[in-house]
Structure formats: C-alpha cells, structure tokens
Amino acid sequence: MTLACAQCPVRDSAACAVLTEEERADLARAGRTVTLKKGETLFSAGDEDHACATLVTGALKVTSYDREGEERILALIHPAGFVGELFQPFAQHDVVALTDSQLCVFARSAMEEALDNHPALTTALLRRSQKDLHAARELLELTGKQDAATRLAGLIMAMARAASDSPCHPAQKFDLPLSRGEMAQMLGLTIETVSRRMSKFEKDGLVAKKGARGIELVDPARLTALVGVGL
Secondary structure (H helix, E strand, C coil): CCCCHHHCCCCCCCHHHHCCHHHHHHHHHCEEEEEECCCCEEECCCECCCEEEEEEECCEEEEEECCCCCEEEEEEECCCCEECCCCCCECCCEEEECCCEEEEEEEHHHHHHHHHHCHHHHHHHHHHHHHHHHHHHHHHHHCCCCCHHHHHHHHHHHHHHHCCCCCCCCCCEEECCCCHHHHHHHHCCCHHHHHHHHHHHHHCCCEEEECCCEEEECCHHHHHHHHHHCC
C-alpha cells in the first residue's frame, strides 16, 4: 500500500518530519504501510528480514522470554516511535502489537540509502532513538521501586506523556495500551495488586476510568508526587 504522508497523524513528530515534502515523497515510495491486529508480531527474535518501521497509530511492545518461557516487556513503542535494528537483527526480542496498529515499514537497504542522502534524517532518527531508549530505561527502573503505588503511578504518567502531543504536558485522557496483566508483569507486581492500586487511585480522585481501556488523569500533580516519593 502506498504511504499517504499528507494524511499521516505523526507527520510532524516522526523523524521524517525534518524532510521536505519532495524528500518525504521519495522516502514514501521506498516503503509500505503495514497494518497489524492486536497480538500480531512485527518482528520476531532472530528475524533476518532487516526491516525497520515508524509507528503511525497504535502501540507495540518489545519483549523477550526467559528460560522458563516467562515474557519480559522491555519497552513500549508509541506513535512516531522508530523500531528496528539498522545494523543487526533482533537477536532476542519480539516486537508485538499491543493494539491494532499501523506502521510505515522500510527495508533496511532503503533506510540506509535515505540516511546517506539526508543527514538531517540521521540526526532526527538518532534523537528519536535516544528519546525512546530513555523512556524504556525509565520504565525498567520502576521495577526497582519498593512501593506498588509508586510503580503504577510512574507507569501511568509515562503512558500519559507518550500519548501527549505536547512535550511539556501529559495527555489528560488516553487509552491504556497495556492490560492489567501486562502492567503487572512489567512492574513486577501481581494482577491483584495492580487492580487494587488502580481502584484506590480512582477512589482517591487521582484517575477516572473511561470505558474498557480509557483513563483520565484527574489529579496528575498527585500522581507525579507519588512517583517522586520513590526516587
């Protein structure tokens, strides 16, 4: 499917935003649009396809499995995020759709050519990768915090920042890309603990549920303060 850059919801926030319209059109011709259903895999561990992608809509998780077959969520990919190894395959990681998702996918050779031709794209992609890596490290650090409320508040705020169009303010309303079970696994907690803490956040007026996955930050300042307690 041809990439429709003019209608792309992340055209101003993805790495390709640094390109001119003509340059972006050239890059689009080298790629394709891929749609994934929830649970479908984009890349598998050891994949030799050497592709990379920008997430347009939806959410992805980067996971690995231990010897006992237990899943470990290493990172979340949000819209405008870049995923793919330019210089080696995914040795141990799977990239799986958390929700129905749409991506711009490019062969590694096509992306390498674009980087050679457009130094500004190289810089933008490096900055984007650094931002995504920092976000992944922040999420992993949450498991080291002793208090369950601190861990859950940190995860909610991280997802709110990722869902926001503003670099300064988290989104007030957004859909949680993770199930309670996935949040529990990522934070090193039980599903029951996550459910109890989420219910208490609602009772205390910190958040409000909006449908099956929707959430509203009623008091983001108090959530942020909770995260600070564990620092």
